[in-house]
Amino acid sequence: MASKPGKETQEGITVKKSENFSEWYTQAVIKSGFVDYTAVSGSLAFRPDGYFAWECVQRATDAAFKKDGIQNVYFPLLIPEKFLNKEKEHVEGFSPEVAWVTHTGKSELDERLAVRPTSETIMYDSYAKWIRSWRDLPMRYNQWNNVVRWEFKHPTPLLRSREFLWNEGHTVFATEEEANAERDAILKLYAKVLKDYLALAGVVGRKTDSEKFAGAQASYSIEHLLPDGLCVQGPDCHNDGQNFAKAFGISFIDKDGKTKYAYQNTFAISTRELGVMAATHGDDKGLVIPPMLARIQAVIVPIFNEENMEGVLTYCSLISKELGGKIRSHVDSRDSYTPGWKFNEWEMKGVPVRIEAGMRDISTEKAVVVRRDTGQKAQVELKKLGAFVEKMLEEIQTNLYEKSKKQLEENTHRVENYDALKSVVKGKGGFAQGGWCGLEDCEKKIRTELGAKICGIPLDLQKNVKGRCIVCGKPAKYIVNIARAY
Protein backbone atom coordinates (compact mmCIF):
# COMPACT_ATOMS: atom_id res chain seq x y z
CA MET A 1 0.00 0.00 0.00
CA ALA A 2 1.59 3.24 -1.11
CA SER A 3 1.62 6.07 1.32
CA LYS A 4 1.64 9.66 0.34
CA PRO A 5 4.54 11.79 1.40
CA GLY A 6 3.33 14.22 3.97
CA LYS A 7 1.09 11.69 5.59
CA GLU A 8 3.81 10.99 8.12
CA THR A 9 4.16 14.65 8.90
CA GLN A 10 0.47 14.68 9.65
CA GLU A 11 0.33 11.85 12.13
CA GLY A 12 3.73 10.33 12.72
CA ILE A 13 6.85 11.47 14.49
CA THR A 14 9.06 13.37 12.10
CA VAL A 15 12.42 13.17 13.85
CA LYS A 16 14.64 10.37 15.09
CA LYS A 17 15.16 9.95 18.81
CA SER A 18 18.90 9.68 18.28
CA GLU A 19 19.13 12.78 16.10
CA ASN A 20 17.00 15.36 17.88
CA PHE A 21 16.02 14.10 21.27
CA SER A 22 14.09 17.06 22.64
CA GLU A 23 11.97 17.47 19.52
CA TRP A 24 11.41 13.72 19.41
CA TYR A 25 10.36 13.71 23.05
CA THR A 26 7.81 16.48 22.63
CA GLN A 27 6.30 14.89 19.54
CA ALA A 28 6.20 11.46 21.21
CA VAL A 29 4.25 12.56 24.27
CA ILE A 30 1.96 14.97 22.39
CA LYS A 31 1.24 13.17 19.10
CA SER A 32 0.65 9.86 20.86
CA GLY A 33 -2.21 11.47 22.74
CA PHE A 34 -0.55 10.88 26.11
CA VAL A 35 -0.69 14.52 27.23
CA ASP A 36 -1.32 17.86 25.53
CA TYR A 37 -0.47 21.49 25.98
CA THR A 38 -3.12 23.81 27.38
CA ALA A 39 -3.51 27.57 27.26
CA VAL A 40 -1.50 27.89 30.46
CA SER A 41 2.24 27.80 29.95
CA GLY A 42 3.83 24.75 31.47
CA SER A 43 0.55 23.22 32.58
CA LEU A 44 -0.57 20.06 30.84
CA ALA A 45 -3.75 18.19 30.14
CA PHE A 46 -3.40 14.50 30.91
CA ARG A 47 -5.35 12.57 28.29
CA PRO A 48 -6.79 9.12 29.08
CA ASP A 49 -3.63 7.12 28.34
CA GLY A 50 -1.47 9.54 30.31
CA TYR A 51 -3.79 9.76 33.26
CA PHE A 52 -4.29 6.00 33.32
CA ALA A 53 -0.52 5.56 33.59
CA TRP A 54 -0.41 8.03 36.48
CA GLU A 55 -3.29 6.24 38.19
CA CYS A 56 -1.30 2.99 37.99
CA VAL A 57 1.75 4.61 39.58
CA GLN A 58 -0.45 6.27 42.17
CA ARG A 59 -2.38 3.12 43.05
CA ALA A 60 0.76 1.01 43.38
CA THR A 61 2.53 3.60 45.52
CA ASP A 62 -0.55 4.23 47.62
CA ALA A 63 -1.06 0.53 48.28
CA ALA A 64 2.57 0.21 49.36
CA PHE A 65 2.23 3.24 51.65
CA LYS A 66 -0.89 1.84 53.27
CA LYS A 67 0.69 -1.56 53.74
CA ASP A 68 3.51 0.23 55.53
CA GLY A 69 1.07 2.02 57.83
CA ILE A 70 0.94 5.44 56.19
CA GLN A 71 -2.45 7.15 56.19
CA ASN A 72 -3.85 9.57 53.63
CA VAL A 73 -4.99 13.09 54.52
CA TYR A 74 -5.78 16.22 52.58
CA PHE A 75 -4.77 19.83 53.18
CA PRO A 76 -5.79 23.06 51.42
CA LEU A 77 -4.42 24.33 48.14
CA LEU A 78 -3.87 27.86 49.48
CA ILE A 79 -1.32 28.72 52.12
CA PRO A 80 -1.17 31.98 54.11
CA GLU A 81 2.00 33.95 53.45
CA LYS A 82 3.03 34.01 57.12
CA PHE A 83 3.25 30.22 57.16
CA LEU A 84 5.70 30.14 54.30
CA ASN A 85 7.94 32.60 56.14
CA LYS A 86 8.32 30.44 59.22
CA GLU A 87 11.28 28.35 58.07
CA LYS A 88 13.99 30.59 56.63
CA GLU A 89 15.69 28.22 54.18
CA HIS A 90 12.36 26.86 53.05
CA VAL A 91 10.97 30.25 52.09
CA GLU A 92 14.21 31.28 50.41
CA GLY A 93 14.22 28.08 48.38
CA PHE A 94 10.69 28.42 47.13
CA SER A 95 9.75 32.09 47.07
CA PRO A 96 10.96 32.78 43.50
CA GLU A 97 8.61 30.09 42.17
CA VAL A 98 5.48 30.74 44.19
CA ALA A 99 2.24 31.81 42.51
CA TRP A 100 0.09 34.08 44.67
CA VAL A 101 -3.61 34.66 45.12
CA THR A 102 -3.99 38.36 45.83
CA HIS A 103 -7.62 39.12 45.02
CA THR A 104 -11.07 37.72 45.51
CA GLY A 105 -13.28 39.22 42.87
CA LYS A 106 -12.25 42.86 42.79
CA SER A 107 -11.17 43.27 46.39
CA GLU A 108 -7.61 42.75 47.49
CA LEU A 109 -6.85 40.24 50.24
CA ASP A 110 -5.34 41.53 53.48
CA GLU A 111 -2.87 38.66 53.41
CA ARG A 112 -2.05 37.09 50.10
CA LEU A 113 -2.25 33.32 49.76
CA ALA A 114 0.32 31.10 48.13
CA VAL A 115 -0.73 28.38 45.74
CA ARG A 116 1.13 25.52 47.39
CA PRO A 117 4.54 24.76 45.91
CA THR A 118 4.68 22.03 48.59
CA SER A 119 2.68 21.66 51.80
CA GLU A 120 5.11 21.46 54.71
CA THR A 121 4.06 24.77 56.18
CA ILE A 122 0.31 24.35 56.22
CA MET A 123 0.50 20.74 57.32
CA TYR A 124 2.98 21.30 60.11
CA ASP A 125 0.90 24.09 61.60
CA SER A 126 -1.78 21.45 62.15
CA TYR A 127 0.71 18.81 63.19
CA ALA A 128 1.79 21.10 66.03
CA LYS A 129 -1.78 21.03 67.33
CA TRP A 130 -2.28 17.32 66.86
CA ILE A 131 0.88 16.06 68.48
CA ARG A 132 1.10 16.28 72.25
CA SER A 133 2.55 13.04 73.59
CA TRP A 134 4.96 10.29 72.57
CA ARG A 135 1.80 8.22 72.25
CA ASP A 136 0.81 10.31 69.21
CA LEU A 137 3.99 9.21 67.44
CA PRO A 138 4.92 8.10 64.93
CA MET A 139 2.41 10.08 62.88
CA ARG A 140 2.74 9.05 59.27
CA TYR A 141 0.52 10.96 56.87
CA ASN A 142 0.52 11.40 53.12
CA GLN A 143 -1.49 13.38 50.63
CA TRP A 144 -2.01 13.07 46.87
CA ASN A 145 -2.35 16.44 45.23
CA ASN A 146 -1.14 18.99 42.72
CA VAL A 147 1.45 21.70 43.34
CA VAL A 148 2.52 24.76 41.38
CA ARG A 149 6.12 25.87 40.98
CA TRP A 150 6.46 28.74 38.55
CA GLU A 151 9.85 27.84 37.19
CA PHE A 152 11.60 30.30 34.93
CA LYS A 153 13.31 27.67 32.84
CA HIS A 154 11.40 26.66 29.76
CA PRO A 155 8.78 24.07 30.60
CA THR A 156 9.05 20.60 29.06
CA PRO A 157 5.96 18.40 29.10
CA LEU A 158 6.00 16.21 32.22
CA LEU A 159 9.73 16.63 32.85
CA ARG A 160 9.48 20.27 33.84
CA SER A 161 5.87 21.33 34.27
CA ARG A 162 4.74 24.28 36.34
CA GLU A 163 1.89 22.31 37.81
CA PHE A 164 2.38 18.65 38.56
CA LEU A 165 0.74 15.81 40.45
CA TRP A 166 2.54 13.95 43.21
CA ASN A 167 2.37 12.49 46.66
CA GLU A 168 3.62 14.36 49.69
CA GLY A 169 4.52 12.07 52.55
CA HIS A 170 4.99 14.01 55.79
CA THR A 171 5.84 11.85 58.76
CA VAL A 172 6.79 12.58 62.36
CA PHE A 173 8.88 10.50 64.73
CA ALA A 174 10.13 10.68 68.30
CA THR A 175 13.64 9.69 67.35
CA GLU A 176 16.09 10.24 64.55
CA GLU A 177 16.70 6.49 64.26
CA GLU A 178 13.06 5.84 63.43
CA ALA A 179 13.09 8.62 60.85
CA ASN A 180 16.20 7.19 59.22
CA ALA A 181 14.75 3.69 59.14
CA GLU A 182 11.64 5.00 57.41
CA ARG A 183 13.75 6.90 54.89
CA ASP A 184 15.53 3.71 53.88
CA ALA A 185 12.20 1.88 53.58
CA ILE A 186 10.65 4.63 51.47
CA LEU A 187 13.59 4.76 49.08
CA LYS A 188 13.25 1.00 48.62
CA LEU A 189 9.53 1.34 48.10
CA TYR A 190 10.00 3.97 45.40
CA ALA A 191 12.71 1.96 43.67
CA LYS A 192 10.31 -0.98 43.55
CA VAL A 193 7.53 1.12 42.00
CA LEU A 194 10.01 2.44 39.45
CA LYS A 195 11.09 -1.06 38.53
CA ASP A 196 7.79 -2.94 38.69
CA TYR A 197 5.59 -0.28 37.11
CA LEU A 198 7.60 2.33 35.23
CA ALA A 199 10.35 -0.13 34.27
CA LEU A 200 12.94 2.48 35.20
CA ALA A 201 16.38 2.19 36.73
CA GLY A 202 17.94 4.93 38.82
CA VAL A 203 20.73 5.69 41.24
CA VAL A 204 19.84 6.00 44.90
CA GLY A 205 21.94 8.67 46.50
CA ARG A 206 22.23 11.49 48.97
CA LYS A 207 22.22 15.04 47.73
CA THR A 208 25.01 17.46 48.50
CA ASP A 209 24.24 20.21 50.99
CA SER A 210 23.85 22.80 48.28
CA GLU A 211 21.43 20.60 46.33
CA LYS A 212 19.33 19.43 49.26
CA PHE A 213 15.68 20.35 49.73
CA ALA A 214 15.02 23.80 51.12
CA GLY A 215 14.70 23.38 54.86
CA ALA A 216 15.81 19.76 55.04
CA GLN A 217 18.72 18.39 57.01
CA ALA A 218 19.57 15.78 54.38
CA SER A 219 18.00 14.88 51.05
CA TYR A 220 17.98 11.52 49.31
CA SER A 221 16.80 10.84 45.80
CA ILE A 222 16.71 8.42 42.94
CA GLU A 223 18.39 9.99 39.92
CA HIS A 224 17.69 9.01 36.33
CA LEU A 225 19.68 9.49 33.15
CA LEU A 226 17.77 10.42 30.03
CA PRO A 227 18.88 9.31 26.55
CA ASP A 228 20.30 12.77 25.86
CA GLY A 229 22.81 12.30 28.68
CA LEU A 230 21.10 14.70 31.08
CA CYS A 231 20.28 13.73 34.62
CA VAL A 232 16.80 14.17 36.04
CA GLN A 233 15.71 13.75 39.63
CA GLY A 234 13.20 11.06 40.41
CA PRO A 235 11.45 10.30 43.70
CA ASP A 236 13.01 11.75 46.82
CA CYS A 237 12.98 11.50 50.58
CA HIS A 238 14.21 14.17 52.96
CA ASN A 239 15.26 13.95 56.56
CA ASP A 240 14.03 17.22 57.94
CA GLY A 241 15.66 16.57 61.29
CA GLN A 242 14.13 18.96 63.80
CA ASN A 243 14.24 22.00 61.49
CA PHE A 244 10.54 22.24 60.79
CA ALA A 245 9.62 20.93 64.23
CA LYS A 246 11.39 23.91 65.79
CA ALA A 247 9.94 26.39 63.30
CA PHE A 248 6.38 25.13 63.76
CA GLY A 249 6.50 23.97 67.36
CA ILE A 250 6.00 20.27 66.72
CA SER A 251 6.97 18.98 70.15
CA PHE A 252 5.80 16.20 72.43
CA ILE A 253 6.18 15.09 76.02
CA ASP A 254 8.32 11.98 75.98
CA LYS A 255 8.16 8.97 78.28
CA ASP A 256 10.71 10.62 80.54
CA GLY A 257 8.42 13.62 81.02
CA LYS A 258 10.61 15.98 79.02
CA THR A 259 9.34 18.08 76.11
CA LYS A 260 11.21 17.27 72.91
CA TYR A 261 11.09 18.33 69.31
CA ALA A 262 10.08 15.65 66.83
CA TYR A 263 12.02 14.35 63.84
CA GLN A 264 10.39 14.50 60.43
CA ASN A 265 10.62 13.07 56.94
CA THR A 266 9.20 14.27 53.64
CA PHE A 267 8.96 12.16 50.49
CA ALA A 268 7.47 12.40 47.01
CA ILE A 269 7.03 10.81 43.61
CA SER A 270 5.60 12.93 40.81
CA THR A 271 4.16 12.86 37.30
CA ARG A 272 7.66 13.71 36.11
CA GLU A 273 8.29 9.95 36.24
CA LEU A 274 5.93 9.56 33.30
CA GLY A 275 8.19 11.87 31.32
CA VAL A 276 11.23 9.83 32.29
CA MET A 277 9.32 6.70 31.28
CA ALA A 278 8.35 8.14 27.88
CA ALA A 279 11.86 9.42 27.21
CA THR A 280 13.56 6.20 28.25
CA HIS A 281 11.45 3.53 26.56
CA GLY A 282 10.20 5.29 23.41
CA ASP A 283 11.65 4.81 19.94
CA ASP A 284 11.43 6.36 16.48
CA LYS A 285 7.89 5.04 16.07
CA GLY A 286 6.65 6.68 19.27
CA LEU A 287 6.01 5.71 22.87
CA VAL A 288 6.59 2.29 24.36
CA ILE A 289 4.42 2.03 27.45
CA PRO A 290 5.41 -0.56 30.07
CA PRO A 291 2.58 -3.12 30.30
CA MET A 292 1.89 -2.29 33.94
CA LEU A 293 1.00 1.30 32.96
CA ALA A 294 -0.78 0.64 29.66
CA ARG A 295 -4.48 1.45 29.47
CA ILE A 296 -4.64 -0.99 26.56
CA GLN A 297 -2.12 -3.80 26.97
CA ALA A 298 -3.10 -5.73 23.86
CA VAL A 299 -4.83 -4.21 20.86
CA ILE A 300 -6.57 -6.59 18.48
CA VAL A 301 -6.55 -5.38 14.87
CA PRO A 302 -8.97 -7.23 12.62
CA ILE A 303 -8.04 -7.63 8.96
CA PHE A 304 -11.31 -7.68 7.08
CA ASN A 305 -13.18 -6.69 3.95
CA GLU A 306 -16.88 -6.15 3.49
CA GLU A 307 -17.69 -9.82 2.91
CA ASN A 308 -15.76 -11.34 5.81
CA MET A 309 -16.04 -8.46 8.26
CA GLU A 310 -18.62 -10.12 10.47
CA GLY A 311 -16.71 -13.38 10.66
CA VAL A 312 -13.42 -11.68 11.42
CA LEU A 313 -14.96 -9.51 14.13
CA THR A 314 -16.55 -12.58 15.70
CA TYR A 315 -13.14 -14.23 15.68
CA CYS A 316 -11.68 -11.13 17.34
CA SER A 317 -14.21 -11.30 20.14
CA LEU A 318 -13.16 -14.93 20.64
CA ILE A 319 -9.62 -13.64 20.97
CA SER A 320 -10.52 -11.04 23.56
CA LYS A 321 -12.43 -13.71 25.45
CA GLU A 322 -9.33 -15.88 25.33
CA LEU A 323 -7.26 -13.02 26.76
CA GLY A 324 -9.64 -12.98 29.68
CA GLY A 325 -10.16 -10.41 32.40
CA LYS A 326 -6.51 -10.27 33.38
CA ILE A 327 -5.31 -8.55 30.22
CA ARG A 328 -6.60 -5.11 29.25
CA SER A 329 -7.48 -5.61 25.59
CA HIS A 330 -9.29 -3.65 22.91
CA VAL A 331 -10.64 -4.62 19.49
CA ASP A 332 -10.02 -1.86 16.96
CA SER A 333 -13.08 -2.46 14.82
CA ARG A 334 -13.05 0.90 13.02
CA ASP A 335 -13.74 0.27 9.35
CA SER A 336 -12.59 3.63 8.05
CA TYR A 337 -8.91 2.90 8.59
CA THR A 338 -6.72 0.34 6.93
CA PRO A 339 -4.83 -2.16 9.07
CA GLY A 340 -1.54 -0.50 8.20
CA TRP A 341 -2.83 2.84 9.42
CA LYS A 342 -3.93 1.26 12.67
CA PHE A 343 -0.58 -0.49 13.15
CA ASN A 344 1.19 2.84 12.95
CA GLU A 345 -1.22 4.57 15.27
CA TRP A 346 -1.07 1.93 18.01
CA GLU A 347 2.69 1.79 17.73
CA MET A 348 2.90 5.54 18.24
CA LYS A 349 0.67 5.23 21.30
CA GLY A 350 3.00 2.57 22.66
CA VAL A 351 0.53 -0.29 23.19
CA PRO A 352 2.75 -3.19 24.31
CA VAL A 353 1.19 -6.03 22.29
CA ARG A 354 -0.66 -6.09 18.97
CA ILE A 355 -2.70 -9.04 17.80
CA GLU A 356 -3.61 -9.29 14.12
CA ALA A 357 -6.45 -11.51 13.01
CA GLY A 358 -7.84 -12.10 9.51
CA MET A 359 -9.16 -14.91 7.33
CA ARG A 360 -5.75 -16.56 7.25
CA ASP A 361 -5.77 -16.80 11.01
CA ILE A 362 -9.32 -18.03 11.22
CA SER A 363 -8.52 -20.94 8.92
CA THR A 364 -5.54 -22.00 11.03
CA GLU A 365 -7.19 -21.06 14.35
CA LYS A 366 -4.25 -18.82 15.15
CA ALA A 367 -3.42 -15.13 15.44
CA VAL A 368 -0.34 -13.02 14.80
CA VAL A 369 1.11 -11.51 17.97
CA VAL A 370 3.56 -8.60 17.72
CA ARG A 371 5.72 -7.15 20.51
CA ARG A 372 6.01 -3.38 20.57
CA ASP A 373 9.44 -3.26 22.22
CA THR A 374 11.25 -5.68 19.90
CA GLY A 375 8.94 -5.86 16.87
CA GLN A 376 9.06 -9.64 17.15
CA LYS A 377 6.14 -11.47 15.48
CA ALA A 378 4.73 -14.87 16.36
CA GLN A 379 1.83 -17.03 15.21
CA VAL A 380 -0.03 -18.33 18.23
CA GLU A 381 -2.88 -20.80 18.55
CA LEU A 382 -6.12 -19.26 19.67
CA LYS A 383 -6.38 -21.52 22.72
CA LYS A 384 -2.91 -20.53 23.90
CA LEU A 385 -3.26 -16.77 23.40
CA GLY A 386 -4.14 -15.89 27.00
CA ALA A 387 -1.11 -17.52 28.53
CA PHE A 388 1.13 -16.43 25.67
CA VAL A 389 0.23 -12.74 25.85
CA GLU A 390 0.35 -12.70 29.63
CA LYS A 391 3.87 -14.06 29.51
CA MET A 392 4.81 -11.65 26.75
CA LEU A 393 3.59 -8.67 28.80
CA GLU A 394 5.76 -9.81 31.68
CA GLU A 395 8.73 -10.19 29.36
CA ILE A 396 8.21 -6.70 27.93
CA GLN A 397 8.04 -5.21 31.40
CA THR A 398 11.27 -6.98 32.37
CA ASN A 399 12.99 -6.20 29.10
CA LEU A 400 12.22 -2.48 29.37
CA TYR A 401 13.63 -2.37 32.88
CA GLU A 402 16.76 -4.27 31.87
CA LYS A 403 17.28 -1.90 28.95
CA SER A 404 16.86 1.09 31.25
CA LYS A 405 19.37 -0.39 33.67
CA LYS A 406 21.81 -1.14 30.88
CA GLN A 407 21.50 2.38 29.50
CA LEU A 408 22.24 3.77 32.94
CA GLU A 409 25.30 1.55 33.34
CA GLU A 410 26.63 2.21 29.85
CA ASN A 411 26.34 5.95 30.33
CA THR A 412 28.10 6.03 33.68
CA HIS A 413 31.75 6.85 33.08
CA ARG A 414 34.51 6.63 35.66
CA VAL A 415 36.62 9.76 35.64
CA GLU A 416 39.91 10.38 37.47
CA ASN A 417 40.61 14.01 36.67
CA TYR A 418 39.07 17.30 35.64
CA ASP A 419 39.82 16.91 31.91
CA ALA A 420 38.06 13.56 31.83
CA LEU A 421 35.11 15.06 33.72
CA LYS A 422 34.97 17.92 31.25
CA SER A 423 35.01 15.64 28.22
CA VAL A 424 32.09 13.60 29.60
CA VAL A 425 30.02 16.61 30.65
CA LYS A 426 30.72 18.69 27.57
CA GLY A 427 30.55 15.68 25.28
CA LYS A 428 27.90 12.99 25.12
CA GLY A 429 26.82 13.50 28.70
CA GLY A 430 25.82 10.80 31.13
CA PHE A 431 27.15 10.39 34.63
CA ALA A 432 30.78 11.20 35.21
CA GLN A 433 31.61 9.22 38.32
CA GLY A 434 34.57 10.09 40.48
CA GLY A 435 35.91 11.35 43.77
CA TRP A 436 34.93 14.55 45.56
CA CYS A 437 36.64 16.15 48.53
CA GLY A 438 33.33 17.37 49.93
CA LEU A 439 34.15 21.05 49.68
CA GLU A 440 31.60 23.42 48.25
CA ASP A 441 34.23 25.32 46.25
CA CYS A 442 34.89 22.29 44.07
CA GLU A 443 31.17 21.69 43.62
CA LYS A 444 30.69 25.32 42.66
CA LYS A 445 33.42 25.10 40.06
CA ILE A 446 31.64 22.18 38.40
CA ARG A 447 28.45 24.22 38.28
CA THR A 448 29.86 27.49 37.02
CA GLU A 449 32.58 26.21 34.70
CA LEU A 450 30.89 23.14 33.29
CA GLY A 451 27.18 23.86 33.75
CA ALA A 452 26.85 20.51 35.47
CA LYS A 453 26.12 19.47 39.01
CA ILE A 454 26.63 16.71 41.49
CA CYS A 455 23.54 14.59 40.91
CA GLY A 456 23.89 12.67 44.11
CA ILE A 457 26.29 10.70 46.23
CA PRO A 458 25.37 7.07 45.38
CA LEU A 459 24.73 5.26 48.65
CA ASP A 460 26.24 1.95 47.62
CA LEU A 461 29.59 3.43 46.53
CA GLN A 462 30.64 5.08 49.77
CA LYS A 463 32.47 2.21 51.46
CA ASN A 464 36.28 2.46 51.43
CA VAL A 465 36.38 5.55 49.25
CA LYS A 466 39.81 5.91 47.66
CA GLY A 467 41.29 8.24 45.07
CA ARG A 468 41.26 11.98 44.75
CA CYS A 469 38.83 14.81 44.19
CA ILE A 470 38.35 15.27 40.44
CA VAL A 471 38.46 19.02 40.85
CA CYS A 472 41.14 19.88 43.41
CA GLY A 473 43.10 16.63 43.67
CA LYS A 474 42.83 16.38 47.46
CA PRO A 475 41.86 12.99 48.93
CA ALA A 476 38.28 12.10 48.03
CA LYS A 477 35.65 11.82 50.74
CA TYR A 478 32.85 10.63 48.50
CA ILE A 479 32.24 9.06 45.11
CA VAL A 480 29.75 11.24 43.25
CA ASN A 481 27.85 11.28 39.97
CA ILE A 482 28.17 14.46 37.95
CA ALA A 483 26.05 15.42 34.96
CA ARG A 484 24.22 18.23 33.32
CA ALA A 485 20.69 18.24 34.68
CA TYR A 486 17.15 19.08 33.70
Next chain:
RNA sequence: GGGGCUGUACGCUAACCUGGUAGACUACCAGCUUUGGGAGCUGGUCGUCCGAGUUCAAAUCUCGGCAGCCCCA
Protein backbone atom coordinates in the same frame (compact mmCIF):
# COMPACT_ATOMS: atom_id res chain seq x y z
C1' G B 1 19.19 35.42 34.89
C1' G B 2 20.65 37.14 29.61
C1' G B 3 19.98 36.89 24.18
C1' G B 4 17.41 35.29 19.76
C1' C B 5 13.46 33.04 16.68
C1' U B 6 8.37 31.74 15.68
C1' G B 7 2.76 32.00 15.81
C1' U B 8 -2.41 31.36 9.36
C1' A B 9 -8.13 25.33 9.95
C1' C B 10 -6.43 19.17 14.10
C1' G B 11 -1.60 19.13 11.59
C1' C B 12 1.94 20.91 7.70
C1' U B 13 2.05 25.10 4.72
C1' A B 14 0.98 29.54 0.58
C1' A B 15 -0.09 34.76 0.52
C1' C B 16 3.66 38.76 4.54
C1' C B 17 9.22 41.59 2.20
C1' U B 18 5.95 45.37 -1.62
C1' G B 19 -1.25 46.39 3.01
C1' G B 20 -6.37 45.29 -1.36
C1' U B 21 -11.23 38.33 -2.72
C1' A B 22 -7.04 34.00 2.81
C1' G B 23 -5.29 29.17 -1.21
C1' A B 24 -3.16 23.87 -1.45
C1' C B 25 -2.30 19.15 1.02
C1' U B 26 -3.87 16.39 5.25
C1' A B 27 -7.46 15.71 8.96
C1' C B 28 -12.75 15.97 10.01
C1' C B 29 -18.21 15.14 8.18
C1' A B 30 -21.60 12.58 4.24
C1' G B 31 -21.79 8.97 0.32
C1' C B 32 -19.42 5.34 -2.72
C1' U B 33 -15.32 2.17 -2.61
C1' U B 34 -11.23 -0.30 -0.19
C1' U B 35 -8.86 -3.17 3.97
C1' G B 36 -2.25 -8.58 5.97
C1' G B 37 2.22 -1.85 7.10
C1' G B 38 -0.43 5.12 6.93
C1' A B 39 -5.73 3.17 -0.21
C1' G B 40 -9.10 5.85 -3.98
C1' C B 41 -13.31 9.03 -5.92
C1' U B 42 -17.24 12.95 -5.23
C1' G B 43 -19.27 16.66 -2.21
C1' G B 44 -19.04 19.45 2.36
C1' U B 45 -17.34 21.83 7.30
C1' C B 46 -13.43 24.44 9.72
C1' G B 47 -8.56 29.32 9.97
C1' U B 48 -5.09 34.62 10.15
C1' C B 49 -3.04 33.57 18.78
C1' C B 50 -5.28 37.87 21.83
C1' G B 51 -5.61 43.30 22.42
C1' A B 52 -4.54 48.16 20.84
C1' G B 53 -2.47 51.56 17.09
C1' U B 54 -1.51 53.39 11.89
C1' U B 55 -4.70 53.22 7.35
C1' C B 56 -10.14 54.20 3.00
C1' A B 57 -8.31 49.11 3.82
C1' A B 58 -4.14 44.83 8.25
C1' A B 59 -2.61 37.75 7.97
C1' U B 60 0.79 41.59 6.03
C1' C B 61 3.27 47.61 9.17
C1' U B 62 3.91 49.32 14.79
C1' C B 63 3.32 48.44 20.10
C1' G B 64 1.76 45.33 24.14
C1' G B 65 0.14 40.58 25.95
C1' C B 66 -0.11 35.26 25.58
C1' A B 67 1.96 30.68 23.80
C1' G B 68 5.90 27.56 21.66
C1' C B 69 11.09 26.81 20.31
C1' C B 70 16.51 27.64 20.34
C1' C B 71 21.24 29.48 22.37
C1' C B 72 24.27 31.30 26.52
C1' A B 73 25.01 31.53 32.08
